[in-house]
Amino acid sequence: DTGVSQNPRHKITKRGQNVTFRCDPISEHNRLYWYRQTLGQGPEFLTYFQNEAQLEKSRLLSDRFSAERPKGSFSTLEIQRTEQGDSAMYLCASSLAGARTDTQYFGPGTRLTVL
Amino acid sequence: TQLLEQSPQFLSIQEGENLTVYCNSSSVFSSLQWYRQEPGEGPVLLVTVVTGGEVKKLKRLTFQFGDARKDSSLHITAAQPGDTGLYLCAGAGGNNRLAFGKGNQVVVIP
Numbered sequence: 001d002t003g004v005s006q007n008p009r010h011k012i013t014k015r016g017q018n019v020t021f022r023c024d025p026i027s028e029h030n031r032l033y034w035y036r037q038t039l040g041q042g043p044e045f046l047t048y049f050q051n052e053a054q055l056e057k058s059r060l061l062s063d064r065f066s067a068e069r070p071k072g073s074f075s076t077l078e079i080q081r082t083e084q085g086d087s088a089m090y091l092c093a094s095s096l097a098g099a100r101t102d103t104q105y106f107g108p109g110t111r112l113t114v115l
Numbered sequence: 116t117q118l119l120e121q122s123p124q125f126l127s128i129q130e131g132e133n134l135t136v137y138c139n140s141s142s143v144f145s146s147l148q149w150y151r152q153e154p155g156e157g158p159v160l161l162v163t164v165v166t167g168g169e170v171k172k173l174k175r176l177t178f179q180f181g182d183a184r185k186d187s188s189l190h191i192t193a194a195q196p197g198d199t200g201l202y203l204c205a206g207a208g209g210n211n212r213l214a215f216g217k218g219n220q221v222v223v224i225p
Contacts, residue, residue, distance in 0.1 A: 042215030
């Protein structure tokens with residue numbers, strides 16, 4: 001257990017529905033990241049926050065995706081009007097800015113299946 | 116585009132054998148992390164290397180960062196079935212995002 005938790009662990013939804021995932025980072029970490037991993041690939045960066053500010057978004061993050069971190073603690077990732085291509089493992093990671101290496105610690109992930 | 120190339124993609128060995136897997140890039144990284152991932156789980160951090168030429172040991176695992184900070188290797192001595200997993204390398208380039216390779220799938224047969 002790395003201290004990063006994600007809920008739910010699994011989500012099955014029908015195409016066109018909206019889904020929301022939650023990530024709780026390690027408590028003292030001020031940076032939070034979202035990645036997506038598809039079968040046979042390494043994780044790909046989606047977005048990251050420092051405290052409550054969303055500082056960078058990948059072009060993978062279409063306008064159907066939105067992420068928030070309202071109080072600088074937990075974060076949510078919402079996907080609207082899901083498509084079958086959104087099926088993937090969604091991973092959250094956290095790190096401490098200012099640490100020597102800014103090492104990222106990952107949660108267990110949320111597996112999304114869009115039918 | 117994968118910035119990091121990991122080889123071999125798949126490796127199957129007998130318990131007790133040694134193995135080495137590689138992570139290569141044309142980019143320079145400020146640090147490089149190795150993770151191990153089990154099916155259906157998130158990556159678990161094994162080590163972070165920062166200095167060119169650095170060697171770190173974690174029990175039977177030896178990690179080396181290339182002198183130019185572009186590549187790395189992971190050597191496992193006397194592999195055990197518990198070493199089975201997907202080994203991912205990830206480079207940090209200073210923009211706060213990690214660039215991952217596709218991983219080295221290692222299977223250790225009892």
